[in-house]
Each structure stands twice: as structure tokens, then as C-alpha cells.
Amino acid sequence: MTVxxxxxxxxxxxVFGLETHVxxxxxxxxxxxxxxxxxxxxxxxxxxxxxGLPGSLPVTNQTAIEYTIRIGLALNCDIATWCRFARKNYxxxxxxxxxxxxxxxxxxxxxxxxxxxxxxxxVRVGIERVHLEEDTxxxxxxxxxTGRIHGAEYSLVDYNxxxxxLVEIVTKPVPGxxxxxxxxxxxxxxxxxxxxxxxxxxxxxxxxxxxxCDVNTSLSLRGSGVWGTRTETKNVNSLRSVERAVRxxxxxxAMVLDSGSRVIQETRHFHEDTGVTTSGRSKEEAQxxxxxxxxxxxxxxxxxxWVEQIRAGLPELPSARRARLQEExxxxxxxxxxxxxxxxxxxxxxxxxxxxxxxxxxxxxxxxLARRANDAGLQLxxxxxxxxxxxxxxxxxxxxxxxxxxxxxxxxxxxAGEGEPDEIVAARGLAVxxxxxxxxxxxxxxxxxxxxxxxxxxDGKLTAVGVLVGAVMKAxxxxxxxxxxxxxxxxxxx
Ligand SMILES: [Zn+2]
Numbered sequence: 001m002t003v004x005x006x007x008x009x010x011x012x013x014x015v016f017g018l019e020t021h022v023x024x025x026x027x028x029x030x031x032x033x034x035x036x037x038x039x040x041x042x043x044x045x046x047x048x049x050x051x052g053l054p055g056s057l058p059v060t061n062q063t064a065i066e067y068t069i070r071i072g073l074a075l076n077c078d079i080a081t082w083c084r085f086a087r088k089n090y091x092x093x094x095x096x097x098x099x100x101x102x103x104x105x106x107x108x109x110x111x112x113x114x115x116x117x118x119x120x121x122x123v124r125v126g127i128e129r130v131h132l133e134e135d136t137x138x139x140x141x142x143x144x145x146t147g148r149i150h151g152a153e154y155s156l157v158d159y160n161x162x163x164x165x166l167v168e169i170v171t172k173p174v175p176g177x178x179x180x181x182x183x184x185x186x187x188x189x190x191x192x193x194x195x196x197x198x199x200x201x202x203x204x205x206x207x208x209x210x211x212x213c214d215v216n217t218s219l220s221l222r223g224s225g226v227w228g229t230r231t232e233t234k235n236v237n238s239l240r241s242v243e244r245a246v247r248x249x250x251x252x253x254a255m256v257l258d259s260g261s262r263v264i265q266e267t268r269h270f271h272e273d274t275g276v277t278t279s280g281r282s283k284e285e286a287q288x289x290x291x292x293x294x295x296x297x298x299x300x301x302x303x304x305x306w307v308e309q310i311r312a313g314l315p316e317l318p319s320a321r322r323a324r325l326q327e328e329x330x331x332x333x334x335x336x337x338x339x340x341x342x343x344x345x346x347x348x349x350x351x352x353x354x355x356x357x358x359x360x361x362x363x364x365x366x367x368x369l370a371r372r373a374n375d376a377g378l379q380l381x382x383x384x385x386x387x388x389x390x391x392x393x394x395x396x397x398x399x400x401x402x403x404x405x406x407x408x409x410x411x412x413x414x415x416a417g418e419g420e421p422d423e424i425v426a427a428r429g430l431a432v433x434x435x436x437x438x439x440x441x442x443x444x445x446x447x448x449x450x451x452x453x454x455x456x457x458x459d460g461k462l463t464a465v466g467v468l469v470g471a472v473m474k475a476x477x478x479x480x481x482x483x484x485x486x487x488x489x490x491x492x493x494x
Pocket of ligand 1: 029032033034045046047048049050051163
């Protein structure tokens with residue numbers, strides 16, 4: 001028996017929450033001086049501290065604390081005046097100390113929110129906590145078909161990542177979104193990613209694992225007021241997967257509940273290829289980790305003046321920028337969302353700064369250029385054309401040098417690497433024929449070639465003008481401005 005998404009939503013109300021892990025872009029690790037750069041040779045960025053060798057002692061990286069406070073402030077959180085790290089005890093080969101230094105009952109930032117826009121409406125997502133911990137190493141399972149430990153011949157461990165500062169951002173449960181739940185989850189991660197990027201605290205690359213998401217989902221029977229058992233889906237490594245993971249868990253849990261069974265509290269794995277989750281381990285309870293305050297580190301007690309200094313140094317946040325650009329560009333919330341979903345906000349802003357009108361900039365990036373990016377399977381920003389070049393094309397159109405068709409040719413030539421728009425116009429002779437005598441000659445020739453049409457126009461049948469305009473456009477290889485051609489024909493035949 002399967003349950004469709006629509007059927008599931010008729011009977012159940014989804015509740016979701018997100019735990020997002022963000023690797024901070026500090027130069028060194030959280031408790032030692034090892035570098036944090038991505039892609040170095042395995043185990044080349046390690047020392048006794050991050051390998052957990054006996055006798056080594058951690059020292060907290062102040063920049064990591066500052067970045068975490070910056071995130072907390074941007075998420076409207078309260079910042080603790082005093083808090084401690086905690087040991088989270090569990091055994092895993094990629095964790096050399098057999099415990100992780102994390103935060104438990106004393107997180108650095110608590111009780112905030114992030115406003116997001118989804119489907120044109122603003123939703124306030126509550127933030128439960130923001131805490132700082134160290135990342136683990138990475139296991140590589142060799143010899144199996146799946147890259148997982150099952151069936152592997154042996155495993156290798158790379159500790160370069162062990163000890164990189166990791167911030168965990170936990171939302172409060174988000175109920176009441178109904179059908180929109182998967183889209184709201186995706187919009188939250190998108191907004192959070194943009195926020196973290198604007199704060200300059202992480203490179204937020206989901207594909208490199210510097211932004212990772214776990215999605216909690218549960219269903220409650222409509223009208224019951226009782227929240228169901230939640231599952232935690234891991235391996236959700238793209239924005240699209242966030243949406244798919246929530247949707248797939250809603251369908252799966254509805255099927256379980258409809259069949260009279262119970263949803264089991266467990267960790268599940270999301271599979272990018274099939275879009276479904278499969279069962280992982282049953283979820284540990286907090287007591288399984290035997291947390292206790294980390295005895296090797298002093299407490300964190302950020303002075304109020306320092307926190308205020310960090311607050312004063314916050315950049316313009318995405319929500320403020322969105323409000324400003326929406327107003328400057330005369331856009332509705334939905335229009336702006338379309339720009340953001342296309343990855344075009346920065347491009348349009350730069351194009352406007354280079355001299356194009358917001359409407360022109362938006363038209364080219366969301367129209368012709370989005371089409372070409374789509375055809376080539378590229379992100380919009382990866383197209384071989386700069387905002388300044390797009391602005392120049394828009395300027396040439398506004399000045400009457402190019403019509404839209406010629407502008408498209410110029411854009412194709414820029415994308416093909418033929419040079420700057422002006423060079424292309426000159427080299428290819430693409431400019432609109434605006435020489436009046438040349439145009440008048442073409443108009444006279446068209447009238448001479450179609451005497452019957454000319455007669456109709458003289459009799460007042462203006463719909464026939466199109467035939468002559470078409471003839472002139474053909475004669476000029478479509479380089480004339482059709483509006484001007486029409487004016488000239490009517491003048492000649494009046
Ligand atoms: Zn180290």
C-alpha cells in the first residue's frame with residue numbers, strides 16, 4: 001500500500017525541525033593551531049591535540065567564539081554571559097579521543113528566530129539554540145560497492161577534519177505549514193545559507209560538507225493535538241534534498257500510521273538517487289552520551305561590551321537587503337523569490353550598478369540568459385558573460401543601436417568568447433539600420449514591390465502595414481527598428 005503526498009496531508013499535519021551543522025571558516029581548528037583548508041592530503045593537518053594523544057590540552061580559538069556569537073546575534077538569539085563546553089562520550093573510529101567536545105545544557109546562543117519567505121508569505125522559524133562543537137574526522141570505506149562499511153574490505157580514517165569548529169543551529173519544531181512544509185524547510189535552509197554567507201563565517205558549500213542538514217519530521221493526526229514520534233533524516237546534502245526528504249518522510253510515516261503500526265524513533269538516511277529514506281540506527285537518547293562539563297577548558301564568558309561590538313559590526317543581513325532591493329527594484333515578494341531561486345539577485349544587483357535599469361537587468365538574466373544557462377546545464381553565474389557586459393547590451397538597446405533580436409545575437413557572441421559587446425557590434429555589423437536615407441530607400445522599394453498593399457493602406461486599411469514592415473525588415477536583414485519602419489511607411493503613404 002502506498003500513500004500519496006496529497007492523501008497523507010488530508011489526514012495528518014506534518015511537524016518538522018532542522019539541525020544544521022556549519023563548518024566555520026576560521027584559519028585554524030577549534031582547540032589547536034592546525035590549518036582547516038579543504039582537500040589537503042589525508043592526515044596532513046593533524047597534531048597531538050586534534051588526534052587526542054595523551055597529555056595534550058585544548059585551547060579555545062577566540063575567532064570561533066566570535067563567529068558563533070555573530071551567528072547567534074544575526075538569528076536574534078540571547079547570548080550566554082557564561083557557559084561551558086561539555087564532553088559527549090561515544091566511540092566512533094573517526095573520533096580519536098572517543099569523545100567530542102560540544103555544548104550540552106549551556107549553549108552559547110539560545111531562543112532566537114529567522115524570518116523566511118516561502119510562497120510569497122513570511123514565516124517566522126524559531127531557533128532553539130546555536131552551539132559550538134568540534135567536527136569529527138572522515139571514514140573512507142574501501143572495496144565495497146556502495147562506499148558504506150557493509151561489504152567493505154577495509155576502512156581508512158582521515159583526521160584532517162577532526163577539530164574543525166562546527167556550529168550547530170537547531171530550530172524549534174515548525175508545525176502548521178501543511179502542504180507547504182517541504183518548501184518551507186527548503187526556504188529556511190536557503191535563507192540560513194545566505195545569512196551565514198553574508199556574515200562571512202563559513203563558505204557554506206553543501207557539496208563540500210561545510211553546511212550539512214539533519215531533518216526531523218513527525219506527523220500528527222489532524223485534530224488530535226498530539227505530536228507523533230519523530231525521525232531524524234541524515235545525509236541531506238543539497239537544498240533540493242531538504243525538500244524531498246521532508247516530503248518522502250511525510251509519505252512514509254503516513255503509510256506506517258495508516259497500516260496501524262507505530263513510527264519508530266530512529267535515524268534515517270536520505271538517498272539522493274531514489275529520493276527516499278531508509279532506516280539507520282535507532283536514535284540515542286541524551287543519557288547515552290554521558291555528558292559532563294569539559295574539565296580541560298575554562299568556561300566561556302563573553303564580556304557584554306565585546307558582544308555589543310560584534311553586534312555593531314554585523315553586515316546588512318539578507319532579510320534587510322531583500323527588503324531594500326525589493327523596494328528599489330519595485331518587485332513583489334514573489335518576484336523577488338523568483339530572482340533568488342534563479343540565483344540571480346547578485347547578478348541583477350551588479351548589472352544595475354553597472355548602469356542598467358532594474359527591469360532591464362531582470363529581463364535579461366531571467367529571460368535569455370536563464371534559458372541559455374538551462375540549455376548548457378550551468379548555473380546562471382557560471383555563464384561566460386559579466387554583469388557589466390549585460391548592462392552594456394541593455395544600454396545599446398535603450399539607445400536604439402540594437403533591437404532585441406540583435407541584442408540576442410550579441411549575447412550569443414559574448415558567450416562564445418568573441419569579445420566585448422561594442423567590439424561584436426562593430427565586427428559583425430550588428431547595429432540597427434538607423435540611417436534614414438537607407439531606410440527610406442528600403443521603404444520605397446517595398447512599396448514599389450507591393451502596389452496592391454500600398455493601395456489598401458492609402459484606403460485606410462492600416463492592418464496591411466505589417467506586410468510592408470516585414471518586407472523592409474527582410475531587406476535590412478532584420479536590423480531595422482520596426483516601429484520606425486512603420487512610421488516611415490505611413491508617412492510615405494499618407
Ligand atoms: Zn591539531
